[in-house]
Amino acid sequence: MLSFVLLCTILSAILRLSHPLPNGAPQSVCHTLMPFHGGGIAPQNSISPFNIVPSVSVIGQGQTLRLEIEGVTPELTFGGFMLQARSVSPPYNIVGRFNPTVDGLVKLIDCNGADNSATHVSPQPKRRLTFEWEAPADYLGPVVFNGTVAQDYATFWVGMESTPVQVVPRGGAPLPGGISTTRRPITSTRPVFSPSPVQSKILTTDAIYDGCGTTKSCFGFPDGCLAQRQCQAITTVTARGERFYFELKSGHNNPAWVAVGISTDNRMMDDSVIECVPEAGRVNVYASWTQARPYNAVRQSGNHLTLQNSSYNDGVIHCTVERLAKTTMMGKTFDLLNEQYYLLLAAGSSTRDGSVAFHDILFRATSRSARLTDPTNFGAASVLLYRLHGAFMLIAWIGTASAGILVARYFKQTWVGRQMCGKDMWFAWHRIFMVSTWTLTMVGFILIFVEVQGWSQAQNPHAILGLITTILCFFQPIGALFRPHPGSKNRPFFNWGHWLGGNLAHILAIVTIFFAVKLPRAELPEWMDWILVAFVAFHVFMHFVFSIFLWAQIAGCASDRSNGQRITAFPMTDMTPSRSSMGSERKQDSPYSKFRKILLGIYFTLLTFFVIALVVIAVLAPIETAVSDIKTKITN
Numbered sequence: 001m002l003s004f005v006l007l008c009t010i011l012s013a014i015l016r017l018s019h020p021l022p023n024g025a026p027q028s029v030c031h032t033l034m035p036f037h038g039g040g041i042a043p044q045n046s047i048s049p050f051n052i053v054p055s056v057s058v059i060g061q062g063q064t065l066r067l068e069i070e071g072v073t074p075e076l077t078f079g080g081f082m083l084q085a086r087s088v089s090p091p092y093n094i095v096g097r098f099n100p101t102v103d104g105l106v107k108l109i110d111c112n113g114a115d116n117s118a119t120h121v122s123p124q125p126k127r128r129l130t131f132e133w134e135a136p137a138d139y140l141g142p143v144v145f146n147g148t149v150a151q152d153y154a155t156f157w158v159g160m161e162s163t164p165v166q167v168v169p170r171g172g173a174p175l176p177g178g179i180s181t182t183r184r185p186i187t188s189t190r191p192v193f194s195p196s197p198v199q200s201k202i203l204t205t206d207a208i209y210d211g212c213g214t215t216k217s218c219f220g221f222p223d224g225c226l227a228q229r230q231c232q233a234i235t236t237v238t239a240r241g242e243r244f245y246f247e248l249k250s251g252h253n254n255p256a257w258v259a260v261g262i263s264t265d266n267r268m269m270d271d272s273v274i275e276c277v278p279e280a281g282r283v284n285v286y287a288s289w290t291q292a293r294p295y296n297a298v299r300q301s302g303n304h305l306t307l308q309n310s311s312y313n314d315g316v317i318h319c320t321v322e323r324l325a326k327t328t329m330m331g332k333t334f335d336l337l338n339e340q341y342y343l344l345l346a347a348g349s350s351t352r353d354g355s356v357a358f359h360d361i362l363f364r365a366t367s368r369s370a371r372l373t374d375p376t377n378f379g380a381a382s383v384l385l386y387r388l389h390g391a392f393m394l395i396a397w398i399g400t401a402s403a404g405i406l407v408a409r410y411f412k413q414t415w416v417g418r419q420m421c422g423k424d425m426w427f428a429w430h431r432i433f434m435v436s437t438w439t440l441t442m443v444g445f446i447l448i449f450v451e452v453q454g455w456s457q458a459q460n461p462h463a464i465l466g467l468i469t470t471i472l473c474f475f476q477p478i479g480a481l482f483r484p485h486p487g488s489k490n491r492p493f494f495n496w497g498h499w500l501g502g503n504l505a506h507i508l509a510i511v512t513i514f515f516a517v518k519l520p521r522a523e524l525p526e527w528m529d530w531i532l533v534a535f536v537a538f539h540v541f542m543h544f545v546f547s548i549f550l551w552a553q554i555a556g557c558a559s560d561r562s563n564g565q566r567i568t569a570f571p572m573t574d575m576t577p578s579r580s581s582m583g584s585e586r587k588q589d590s591p592y593s594k595f596r597k598i599l600l601g602i603y604f605t606l607l608t609f610f611v612i613a614l615v616v617i618a619v620l621a622p623i624e625t626a627v628s629d630i631k632t633k634i635t636n
Contacts, residue, residue: 026109026349026350029082030084030094030111030112030117030256031314031315032158032254032315033082033084033146033147033148033159034158034254035080035148035150035156035158043148043156043157043158044157046157048157049071049072049073049076049151050071050076050078050149050151050157050160051069051071051160052067052068052069052083052145052147052160052161052162053068053069053070053162054067054145054162054163054165057164057165057166058165058166058168059135059167059168060135060167060169061135061136061138061139061140061168061169061170062134062135062136062137062170063134063170064099064132064133064134065132065133065135066130066131066132067130067131067133067145067162068128068131069083069128069131069149070127070128070129071127071128074127075127076127076151077127078125078149078150078151079123079124079125079152079153080123080148080156081118081119081120081129081147081150082117082118082120082147083098083118083119083145083146083147084111084116084117084118084145084146085116085144086143086144086145087139087141087142087143088142088143088144088164092146094111094112094113094116094117095116095135095136095139096116096133096135096136096139096143097113097114097115097116097133097134098116098117098118098132098133098134099115099131099132099133100115101131101132104121105120105122105126105129106118106119106120106121106129106131107119112279112280113280118131135167136167137170139167140167140168140169141166141167142164142165142166143164143165143167144162144163144164144165145161146159146160147160147161206229208234208247208249209226209229209234211238211375212226212236212375212377213376213377215375216237216239217236217237217343217370217374217375217376217377217378218234218235218236218377218378219234219235219236219377219378219380220232220233221234221250221252221345221362221364221380222364222380222523222622223364223379224379226377232251232252232362233250233252233258233345233347234249234250234345235248235249235343235345237343239336239372239373241325242324242325242337243323243324243325244322244323244324244325244372245321245323246260246274246320246321246323247318247320248260248274248276248317248318248320248321249316249317249319250316250347250362251315252347252361252362253347253361253362254315254349255317255347255361256277256278256348256350256351257275257277257317257347257348257351257356258275258276258346258347259274259275259276259288259297259345259346259347259359260273260274260343260344260345260346261273261274261343261346262274262342262343262344263341263342263343263344263365264341265342266342266344266366266367266381267365267453268290268344268346269291270289270290270291270332271290271344272289272327272329272332272334273287273288273289273290273297273344274286274287274305274323275287275288275297276317276319276321277351278317281312282310282312283312283317283318283319284307285305285307285310285319285321286299286302286305287300287301287302287304287329288355289330297356298355299354300329300330304323304327305321305322305323306322306323307320307321307322308321308322325337336373337371339371340369340370341369341370341372342365342366342368342369343365344363344364344366345362345363346359346363346364347359347361348360348361349361363521364380365380366378366379366380367380367381367382383521385447385448385451386521386522387619387621389447389448390444390516390618390621391615391619392440392444393441393444393466393509393512393513394513394611394614394618395611395615396436396437396440396441396444396509397437397441397506397513398510398513398607398610398614399607399610400433400434400437400440401433401434401437401502401505401506401509402506402539403429403433403603403604403607404430404433404434405502406542406543406546406600406603407430407433407600408426408427408430409546410546410549410550411425411426411596411600412424412426413593414426414590414593414597415593416590434477434502435477437473438473438474438476438477441470441473441474442474445466445470448466460515460519461512461515462512462515462516462518462519465511465512465515466509466512468508469509469512472501472504472505472508473505473509476501476502479494479497479501480498483498510532510536513532517529517532523622524617524618524621524622525617525622525623528614528617531610531614531617532614534610535614542603546596546599549592549596
């Protein structure tokens with residue numbers, strides 16, 4: 001039953017992991033205010049039952065007002081929110097700043113401006129929240145408080161707005177007063193700011209594709225998008241004499257920056273990078289250098305770069321940058337006229353002081369190097385080793401490890417008298433499953449190190465948890481080779497250690513797979529979390545059912561013992577065997593063996609379904625693109 005309790009505990013933890021944004025909205029949704037709930041749960045189309053209520057309608061520059069989020073009835077509660085003040089005309093710039101609150105329920109984030117957005121600290125229910133907002137000293141005109149309010153995980157309203165507040169010269173407005181206790185009726189007008197609920201903006205018919213492969217070199221994400229002119233991110237290079245023009249464009253998952261690296265290999269380390277970063281309503285260009293160890297993008301002098309034009313509309317970053325043909329950075333010379341280079345396309349959801357943060361939205365390298373003076377369409381570098389790593393780990397820990405643990409736990413008194421290769425059936429199958437798990441894990445571990453060529457720089461626990469799981473897995477069969485004789489006094493220590501190591505590795509492996517879904521390089525859909533949750537629920541349920549029959553079996557055999565019949569040890573009593581039971585043998589299967597075999601058949605069938613589904617998703621990632629390509633080929 002202890003393993004069952006551990007499985008229930010990990011299921012609870014995984015369900016919490018699968019709940020997005022428990023600690024507030026990230027900077028990646030600064031523009032859209034759109035939560036990433038369930039990989040695509042749409043916001044409500046109905047009028048919101050919550051209001052954003054400012055204390056005054058006129059405020060002076062630099063003065064502070066109070067405002068509240070509240071429900072139309074006192075009993076209504078909400079869990080999450082994000083709040084900003086915006087100008088009422090395009091491009092709806094975020095203005096002003098919020099002051100910290102004393103209740104600890106609100107945290108402030110920077111959306112191209114210090115503390116200009118407020119979000120929740122935790123999703124605990126709230127009836128009313130009060131904020132303090134300071135008007136900017138350099139802005140005049142109306143502002144509207146826009147927000148998203150989530151009543152629960154699947155019920156939220158995006159683009160809510162308050163009544164306008166007029167910002168006037170300081171001294172031209174009364175000081176802010178208290179908030180009226182009279183509830184404002186829900187407005188039926190549409191918000192001024194209406195963000196698109198689409199997470200990923202496809203750059204469709206666009207002049208950026210014109211001339212790709214003929215007059216300029218192009219590289220897009222995902223692979224193959226150039227032919228359909230439907231890229232989520234794209235970079236182009238046009239050579240004109242000793243000047244090179246790099247054009248960048250991306251709206252995939254609302255990036256905070258997009259960049260292109262020029263590299264002598266297909267890895268982002270020790271390379272020259274051009275960054276386009278929206279800041280304070282405009283797009284700025286920076287030159288940076290990517291350090292190999294520790295990974296970091298260090299800003300450099302950008303004298304060799306000139307921003308030609310740029311835009312930042314509806315979450316899409318676009319810039320055109322002129323670069324000199326020959327430059328030297330960190331002692332390394334880049335000669336675009338005469339040398340061949342790889343292009344590295346990257347985007348991230350946040351920035352740091354003086355640099356961009358990790359490329360957690362996308363990173364893709366070209367499959368080959370080329371002279372940028374020769375127009376070509378680049379393809380993406382192979383991700384075969386990534387896909388094989390994912391497939392091997394899924395087969396190992398969702399498939400063979402789960403089956404091996406279950407067989408050893410519940411089937412020691414089944415198929416009594418039958419052997420395979422001189423071993424009891426349960427032990428033979430347990431060994432087959434666990435040797436397969438060990439082999440697949442070691443191969444998958446080697447493949448990912450060959451591909452990454454070092455330690456992963458992603459800010460995600462996947463790598464460290466995977467390493468711990470692999471170490472536990474590596475020593476399990478070694479310990480089994482030196483297990484004491486069943487009659488030895490040290491055998492119970494081995495039994496408990498082997499059981500604990502195997503179950504701990506299995507649990508950590510499943511958690512590691514959950515974290516893999518969040519890795520940008522994996523390109524896995526967020527709804528894959530729910531397939532994993534379904535598998536864990538199914539696995540826990542089957543353990544629960546088998547445990548019921550195990551204890552019924554033990555109770556039945558205890559009754560047989562009282563009648564003078566011999567019994568043998570059972571799974572958990574095998575952990576601490578008694579010497580008197582060592583020579584005992586059963587001549588037939590224990591009770592309920594037929595039913596256990598039927599349940600085992602059902603378990604194997606559904607387990608195979610889960611493994612196939614997850615492997616297909618991992619191998620075809622991004623699966624949405626793969627399915628689209630298959631449909632296109634079928635249509636043509």
